[in-house]
Every structure is written in C-alpha cells, then in structure tokens.
Amino acid sequence: xxxxxxxxxxxxxxxxxxxxxxxxxxxxxxxxxxxxxxxxxxxxxxxxxxxxxxxxxxxxxxxxxxxxxxxxxxxxxxxxxxxxxxxxxxxxxxxxxxxxxxxxxxxxxxxxxxxxxxxxxxxxxxxxxxxxxxxxxxxxxxxxxxxxxxxxxxxxxxxxxxxxxxxxxxxxxxxxxxxxxxxxxxxxxxxxxxxxxxxxxxxxxxxxxxxxxxxxxxxxxxxxxxxxxxxxxxxxxxxxxxxxxxxxxxxxxxxxxxxxxxxxxxxxxxxxxxxxxxxxxxxxxxxxxxxxxxxxxxxxxxxxxxxxxxxxxxxxxxxxxxxxxxxx
Amino acid sequence: xxxxxxxxxxxxxxxxxxxxxxxxxxxxxxxxxxxxxxxxxxxxxxxxxxxxxxxxxxxxxxxxxxxxxxxxxxxxxxxxxxxxxxxxxxxxxxxxxxxxxxxxxxxxxxxxxxxxxxxxxxxxxxxxxxxxxxxxxxxxxxxxxxxxxxxxxxxxxxxxxxxxxxxxxxxxxxxxxxxxxxxxxxxxxxxxxxxxxxxxxxxxxxxxxxxxxxxxxxxxxxxxxxxxxxxxxxxxxxxxxxxxxxxxxxxxxxxxxxxxxxxxxxxxxxxxxxxxxxxxxxxxxxxxxxxxxxxxxxxxxxxxxxxxxxxxxxxxxxxxxxxxxxxx
Numbered sequence: 001x002x003x004x005x006x007x008x009x010x011x012x013x014x015x016x017x018x019x020x021x022x023x024x025x026x027x028x029x030x031x032x033x034x035x036x037x038x039x040x041x042x043x044x045x046x047x048x049x050x051x052x053x054x055x056x057x058x059x060x061x062x063x064x065x066x067x068x069x070x071x072x073x074x075x076x077x078x079x080x081x082x083x084x085x086x087x088x089x090x091x092x093x094x095x096x097x098x099x100x101x102x103x104x105x106x107x108x109x110x111x112x113x114x115x116x117x118x119x120x121x122x123x124x125x126x127x128x129x130x131x132x133x134x135x136x137x138x139x140x141x142x143x144x145x146x147x148x149x150x151x152x153x154x155x156x157x158x159x160x161x162x163x164x165x166x167x168x169x170x171x172x173x174x175x176x177x178x179x180x181x182x183x184x185x186x187x188x189x190x191x192x193x194x195x196x197x198x199x200x201x202x203x204x205x206x207x208x209x210x211x212x213x214x215x216x217x218x219x220x221x222x223x224x225x226x227x228x229x230x231x232x233x234x235x236x237x238x239x240x241x242x243x244x245x246x247x248x249x250x251x252x253x254x255x256x257x258x259x260x261x262x263x264x265x266x267x268x269x270x271x272x273x274x275x276x277x278x279x280x281x282x283x284x285x286x287x288x289x290x291x292x293x294x295x296x297x298x299x300x301x302x303x304x305x306x307x308x309x310x311x312x313x314x315x316x317x318x319x320x321x322x323x324x325x326x327x328x
Numbered sequence: 329x330x331x332x333x334x335x336x337x338x339x340x341x342x343x344x345x346x347x348x349x350x351x352x353x354x355x356x357x358x359x360x361x362x363x364x365x366x367x368x369x370x371x372x373x374x375x376x377x378x379x380x381x382x383x384x385x386x387x388x389x390x391x392x393x394x395x396x397x398x399x400x401x402x403x404x405x406x407x408x409x410x411x412x413x414x415x416x417x418x419x420x421x422x423x424x425x426x427x428x429x430x431x432x433x434x435x436x437x438x439x440x441x442x443x444x445x446x447x448x449x450x451x452x453x454x455x456x457x458x459x460x461x462x463x464x465x466x467x468x469x470x471x472x473x474x475x476x477x478x479x480x481x482x483x484x485x486x487x488x489x490x491x492x493x494x495x496x497x498x499x500x501x502x503x504x505x506x507x508x509x510x511x512x513x514x515x516x517x518x519x520x521x522x523x524x525x526x527x528x529x530x531x532x533x534x535x536x537x538x539x540x541x542x543x544x545x546x547x548x549x550x551x552x553x554x555x556x557x558x559x560x561x562x563x564x565x566x567x568x569x570x571x572x573x574x575x576x577x578x579x580x581x582x583x584x585x586x587x588x589x590x591x592x593x594x595x596x597x598x599x600x601x602x603x604x605x606x607x608x609x610x611x612x613x614x615x616x617x618x619x620x621x622x623x624x625x626x627x628x629x630x631x632x633x634x635x636x637x638x639x640x641x642x643x644x645x646x647x648x649x650x651x652x653x654x655x656x
Contacts, residue, residue, distance in 0.1 A: 159489070166470040167627075169628070170595035175592055176593075187625050187626070265594075295517060300495075
C-alpha cells in the first residue's frame with residue numbers, strides 16, 4: 001500500500017436495492033477498507049444516518065477526511081448532473097409515507113454531513129466506468145454495460161465517454177419493452193426487460209415454467225414459498241435438469257433479442273454483463289448469443305462480443321463510483 | 329450570393345432508394361444549384377457514371393473543381409469511417425447479379441473520378457447534421473433524428489456529436505423490432521419498425537386495414553393495383569375517413585412505442601421527424617405522443633419533445649451531407 005497523503009484517496013459507494021456497499025480506494029484502484037449496510041430503510045433520514053455512520057467509520061480507519069478527495073456514488077436513477085436520486089422504484093426511501101416519489105438531494109445531503117465533495121451517477125454507469133478503468137472493457141471506446149441484479153441496469157459508453165443524455169438519466173435499458181403487454185414492472189410499465197432478466201424476473205419465470213409444465217424437476221423439491229434464485233436454477237442445470245435449462249433459454253432469448261436492438265442504436269464493440277445471473281455461464285450465454293445474432297442486421301451478425309465482467313461483484317461498482325470522485 | 333473564391337463551396341449528395349439529390353452549397357448554407365438523378369440502376373458502374381456526370385455538371389455551373397472544397401454524401405448504410413456503402417437493402421447496385429452483397433468503395437470511386445475529396449455517412453445522419461446546423465435542432469446537444477422515407481432512418485446526436493459507434497454504422501433504429509414475428513423486412517429480419525412506418529410500411533398497413541374491415545372508405549375507390557401513399561391516406565383523413573384515421577393510429581402507436589424505448593437509451597431533448605409521412609401532422613402526432621408517453625418511465629413522461637424538421641425535404645439531406653464536407 002502506498003503512503004496515504006492528503007486527498008490521495010477516494011470513497012466509492014454502490015447503492016443497491018437490498019444493500020449499499022462502501023469502499024475507500026487508492027489511486028491504483030486498490031480497495032483499502034470496505035463495508036456494507038442495508039438499503040431497506042423506509043425513510044430517507046434513517047438511510048442517510050446509517051450511510052453517513054458507515055462512511056465516517058471507513059474514513060476514520062484511513063486517517064480522517066483530510067485523506068479523502070471525494071465520494072463517488074452509483075445509485076439507481078442517480079443523476080450525474082443534479083446529484084439527485086429520484087423515481088427509483090427499488091428504493092423505498094425514494095417515496096414518502098403516502099407512496100409519492102421524492103427527489104432526494106443525495107449528493108448535498110451526504111456532502112453537508114461528511115464534509116467532502118460528493119458526486120452521484122446511475123449504479124450501472126458506475127459499474128461501466130469501473131469496467132472501463134480496471135476491468136474487461138479497459139481501452140474499449142464503445143460498449144454497453146448491462147448489470148443483472150435486483151433490477152437490470154445499463155451504462156452506455158460511446159467514444160470513451162459515459163452517455164448521460166439531456167437530463168443525466170440516459171441508459172435505462174432495463175425498462176425497454178421486452179414483451180408487449182408482459183409482466184408488470186415496479187416502474188409502472190408492462191413487459192420491461194427487467195421483469196424477465198433480473199434476479200426477481202428469473203424467479204418469476206421459474207414459477208411460470210413449473211406451473212405450466214408437468215415435467216419432473218429438481219426445482220420442484222425446493223421451498224416454493226420463497227423465490228427460487230438463479231443460482232439454484234444454475235445448480236439444477238448443472239445436474240442436467242431440463243426445466244432449469246428451459247428457464248435459462250427463455251431468459252437468454254429475451255436478453256439476446258433486446259441486446260440486438262441495443263446494438264442497432266450505438267454499434268458497440270461489446271456488451272459487458274455483470275451480476276449474479278451472468279454467472280449462469282454457458283446455460284445462458286448460448287441463448288443470448290444465438291438470439292442476439294438471429295435478430296441482427298447483416299452488418300453486425302456475429303461481430304459484437306458478449307463479455308463478462310472480470311471484476312469481483314462488489315468491487316466493480318465501488319471502483320466505478322470511486323473513479324468518478326477523482327474528477328472532483 | 330457571396331463571391332465564389334477557390335474552395336469556398338461544398339457539394340452535398342443525398343442518396344435515396346428512389347433518387348439521388350445533389351446540390352452545391354456555400355458557407356452560409358445556401359444551395360446555389362441542384363439536380364436529381366435516379367438511384368434505381370441495377371449495377372454500380374451505371375449508377376456511378378450517372379452520378380459523376382451529374383456532379384461534374386453542377387461543378388461546371390459554379391466554375392469548376394477549383395471552387396469545391398469537397399463532397400459530402402449521405403447514403404443508406406454509408407460508413408463514415410470507411411467511406412463505403414454496404415448491405416443497403418434498398419439499393420439494387422449494392423448487390424451483384426447473383427444477389428450477393430458488395431462493399432461499395434463509394435468515397436474512393438467518386439473522389440478518383442471527380443478529383444475532389446469525398447466523405448460519406450448514413451443518409452439519416454446527414455439529415456441530422458443538417459437539422460443541427462440549419463434547422464429545428466440548431467443548438468440542441470441531444471436529439472434523435474428519424475427520417476421517414478422509403479425506409480426509416482435515424483441519426484443520434486449525443487453531446488452535440490453524431491454517434492457513429494465502433495464501426496461507423498450506429499443508428500439503425502428503423503430496424504429495431506416493433507412487432508415480434510411481424511412483417512418481413514428487406515434486411516432479412518421480421519417486424520422491423522421500417523416495415524410499418526416507412527412509406528412502403530404505411531401502404532402495407534392500408535392493404536391490411538382495408539382487407540380486415542368492411543367499413544366504407546374513400547381509400548377503397550383508389551386504384552388498388554398500386555401502393556396507396558401516406559399522402560392519399562392523409563387526404564382521406566382530412567375528409568373524415570375513419571379507416572384513414574385508423575391507419576395513422578396504428579402507425580403512430582408503433583412509432584410512439586419505439587420512440588419511448590429510444591429515449592430510454594440516450595435521454596434526448598427531442599425526437600425530430602423528417603420526411604413525407606411526418607406531414608400527416610395531427611393524425612399521426614397525437615398517437616405518437618400518447619403512445620410515447622404511455623410507454624415511458626416517470627422521469628421522461630411528457631418531457632421529451634416531438635419536433636418536425638423545418639428544412640425543405642430535399643434541402644435537409646443535401647445541407648447535412650454538404651456540412652460534412654467542410655471538415656475535409
């Protein structure tokens with residue numbers, strides 16, 4: 001570890017639907033200390049209190065705020081231009097007690113309490129920046145990052161720059177419509193890609209596939225009162241379970257079809273996948289790749305790479321978010 | 329008109345599926361002379377001969393090649409990086425006599441015959457550059473240009489720059505899938521937006537709607553042996569024809585649904601429409617706007633503008649293509 005001089009470190013925070021991950025990062029991209037808190041608080045004050053406690057705890061461990069150049073945050077619907085989080089359906093504390101969406105002045109709230117500058121972006125954008133700076137997309141100028149977590153997020157890099165768009169919200173590809181009049185999504189729409197290809201989406205597919213078939217399956221032996229995870233489906237597929245493979249086929253085909261259309265937009269060199277579901281590997285990938293090419297124009301058929309993140313799950317988003325803070 | 333000094337003019341060419349439009353443009357964006365040739369030749373040599381004859385004719389009228397800084401060309405699947413046209417299904421001369429696609433070295437072929445530098449881009453990109461330089465998108469940093477002609481083209485502007493992507497082909501939004509397993513497209517896919525919302529697409533919808541309904545319609549009185557144009561549908565709608573309005577409803581809803589997903593990609597300030605069909609005005613727009621917002625995330629609902637080109641049909645693409653040539 002290099003000597004910690006003043007302002008030589010940054011702090012990255014990945015705000016997820018279930019938990020928020022924090023880490024202090026040095027200039028070489030090494031995460032020196034890290035921690036995790038819950039994101040399930042129902043009001044913003046409780047969440048901000050828990051988060052600033054965790055931030056101060058980490059900062060204390062590396063020698064105090066004088067060492068910290070800034071804090072970079074990746075959060076669902078995080079707005080790079082305004083430093084806000086708004087309309088994030090997977091975060092309860094983005095809504096008041098009557099369910100009305102609130103604009104959370106996230107950067108300001110944390111900056112005023114911790115006393116260092118703060119910048120915010122979409123969690124998937126942060127993962128994309130992490131991948132471009134330290135991961136598989138290093139040196140790549142045009143790629144689309146797809147994060148498969150509680151939801152499906154995306155970060156679009158064009159000419160080496162993250163796309164923020166007119167208002168700072170660009171890259172909500174998880175809410176493009178994968179199935180017309182399909183499953184109801186938290187965002188209010190129907191058939192969003194996220195309702196099929198997120199962790200929750202796959203669990204919904206498991207329920208559907210088991211209900212619509214009378215084939216035997218290892219998955220039927222699992223506790224049906226709680227959602228079956230993509231990891232459990234993966235384990236079943238590894239044992240040759242036909243219904244488990246069918247679930248990845250359905251999921252992969254929807255992803256590939258969606259990716260084919262994303263490619264028609266920005267003509268990327270690669271699609272980079274990140275997150276738990278991406279680990280289903282061959283069971284998912286063969287269907288994504290086939291469907292991505294079947295639905296593609298001749299100019300891009302079999303030309304766009306499907307890659308997997310090379311960063312550890314928790315590291316990618318922390319590193320990406322922290323990379324933003326170097327620019328502060 | 330300002331005095332024509334050496335290299336003070338550019339020549340813009342819009343290569344369309346039916347015809348190619350040429351114009352010599354001065355630094356103030358005035359088209360000094362222009363002409364039109366057919367694009368329907370079946371072999372590339374005939375087309376290039378006709379085109380270079382037309383170019384030389386126009387250049388002669390303004391005082392010879394010494395006056396021309398360069399030629400900018402907008403063409404279907406025109407590649408900005410390589411100066412080529414390839415896999416353009418609406419251009420017969422892009423395929424050899426056996427129907428095999430050819431890579432046309434378009435910039436090189438014209439440059440070597442005319443003796444001035446040549447640059448090529450997608451026809452819709454050229455229209456977008458024209459709109460950004462001289463039209464309704466002047467000063468706008470983030471917008472999506474949609475051209476409604478023989479096909480449906482698109483040019484995506486992010487942070488004031490045209491998006492070309494990894495390979496120079498970015499922005500093929502006319503071939504995103506609007507209807508799963510829908511109409512067969514020239515590109516080989518099914519259900520492309522272009523098969524519903526281009527001039528030809530609307531004619532196909534007319535045929536379907538007339539066949540599937542027994543309601544009376546002015547459109548039934550037209551010659552059914554040739555395609556019915558969107559202008560004829562517009563005239564019928566103006567006379568209160570219910571089936572004509574239904575045709576615009578179907579077309580507008582498909583466009584609005586597609587635009588909603590495009591917005592989720594790059595968060596533009598506006599979608600800018602250009603081309604014959606766009607002139608259906610209120611009959612089309614009300615359905616585009618409604619459907620664009622019904623299929624939108626809360627962050628963009630009722631926030632993204634639908635605009636119409638303010639440039640004359642032939643001018644936009646010529647001006648856009650010519651604007652490229654100033655950079656030569």
